[in-house]
Amino acid sequence: MLNRLPLPERNFLADALRTETVGGLILLVAAVAALVWANVQGSSYTAVSDFHFGPAALGLDLSVEHWAADGLLAVFFFVAGVELKRELVAGELRDPKAAALPVIAALCGMVVPALVYVLTSALGGGGLDGWAVPTATDIAFALAVLAVLGTSLPGALRAFLLTLAVVDDLFAILIIAVFFTESIDFLALGGAFLGLALFWILLRLGVRGWWVYVPLALAIWGLMYNSGVHATIAGVAMGLMLRCTRREGEAVSPGERIEHLVRPLSAGLAVPLFALFAAGITLRGDALAGVFTRPETLGIVLGLVVGKTVGVFGGAWLATRFTKAELNRDLAWADVFAVAALAGIGFTVSLLIGELAFAGDEEKTNEAKAAVLLGSVIAAVVSGVLLKLRVRVHRALYEAEERDEDASGVPDIYEQDDPAYHLRMAALHERRAAEHRRLAERAGAASDRPDGPA
Numbered sequence: 001m002l003n004r005l006p007l008p009e010r011n012f013l014a015d016a017l018r019t020e021t022v023g024g025l026i027l028l029v030a031a032v033a034a035l036v037w038a039n040v041q042g043s044s045y046t047a048v049s050d051f052h053f054g055p056a057a058l059g060l061d062l063s064v065e066h067w068a069a070d071g072l073l074a075v076f077f078f079v080a081g082v083e084l085k086r087e088l089v090a091g092e093l094r095d096p097k098a099a100a101l102p103v104i105a106a107l108c109g110m111v112v113p114a115l116v117y118v119l120t121s122a123l124g125g126g127g128l129d130g131w132a133v134p135t136a137t138d139i140a141f142a143l144a145v146l147a148v149l150g151t152s153l154p155g156a157l158r159a160f161l162l163t164l165a166v167v168d169d170l171f172a173i174l175i176i177a178v179f180f181t182e183s184i185d186f187l188a189l190g191g192a193f194l195g196l197a198l199f200w201i202l203l204r205l206g207v208r209g210w211w212v213y214v215p216l217a218l219a220i221w222g223l224m225y226n227s228g229v230h231a232t233i234a235g236v237a238m239g240l241m242l243r244c245t246r247r248e249g250e251a252v253s254p255g256e257r258i259e260h261l262v263r264p265l266s267a268g269l270a271v272p273l274f275a276l277f278a279a280g281i282t283l284r285g286d287a288l289a290g291v292f293t294r295p296e297t298l299g300i301v302l303g304l305v306v307g308k309t310v311g312v313f314g315g316a317w318l319a320t321r322f323t324k325a326e327l328n329r330d331l332a333w334a335d336v337f338a339v340a341a342l343a344g345i346g347f348t349v350s351l352l353i354g355e356l357a358f359a360g361d362e363e364k365t366n367e368a369k370a371a372v373l374l375g376s377v378i379a380a381v382v383s384g385v386l387l388k389l390r391v392r393v394h395r396a397l398y399e400a401e402e403r404d405e406d407a408s409g410v411p412d413i414y415e416q417d418d419p420a421y422h423l424r425m426a427a428l429h430e431r432r433a434a435e436h437r438r439l440a441e442r443a444g445a446a447s448d449r450p451d452g453p454a
Contacts, residue, residue, distance in 0.1 A: 024144020081239020108315025124295025
């Protein structure tokens, strides 16, 4: 069982983990497993989560939960950093006009949920510590839902969601770095920056070999962790440094190649393990029902479900109204609204921010996690219904575009401005009418026979 897989099976497994549907499914299974484990065998779940290991001399004697949140999640943010770099140099973000729409939508989709949380919590007499929890969008879950339910939707919609989610994650990391760093060890931080500088120099010199970069990346991560800044910042920084443009003779860029190699590790191990040790909330009594009665948790749910939808959709509309940004011609505003609702799935990053926002208060942390899970589920269900409605519309449009009633081999929509098209269609209708008349005459003649119709 623990032997190396045969090459075909290994390639099949890696390719499956690179698909959005499989990655999202594994993440969902990990979250459900965490809930079941925490509520059926809570003592063993807590014992495993709190088990410490690691080199204490290096300041890395961490619990399993911290290794998952600070260590493994850095792999996820490394992949997100590479995706952002690729979008900046070769994707939607390369063209300022095309990038303006999803970027503004992402920013508004973070500001409005924070305002919804602050307003809800303040009116209810709650605290404001969790204002950043509903600002995040989970790339893996959101793209997985879109891949499963949006099979007939335009590709431009996925590009919009991907760009929005990547920008969202970048600003979520900045929020973590700025607002959730209590004290800084400048010596360790300086060492991390020196390591990042060396990482950049080696990349520019064209040095290759995992035995060079993996130890260096681990050293950078360890220094970043000990500096007091959240260690996932190191993952994003290294991802942004990779070159994502192709040079002459290259089939793929170094960034694309490394992302292709690391993505299965992120989707199949790093993110699911984080979910396993972050989503294990104890559902006692009114744990879920109480989400709607406590101002902080209600603020998180409303921020994810209402704030994200209003923020993303409103930001996109304002961008087209007051800037030169334009909505892709393949999309309608109803499509944008469905994706705006989908952006309310905050799961991974929201859970991380919730742990940081309520650090030291286990009860509030548990309540915040319950609110994140509930809000993400509601957002997934609402967006799923909206996406299925849009699928019907786009499928009907597609069928209309592909219709070829005259059997000419060319879809009718491309021939409508051709005078010959109208002559062919008139002849076709005349032939069909004549055929119907002949069939009616034959049916009438058969009914007049003594023995009835043949």
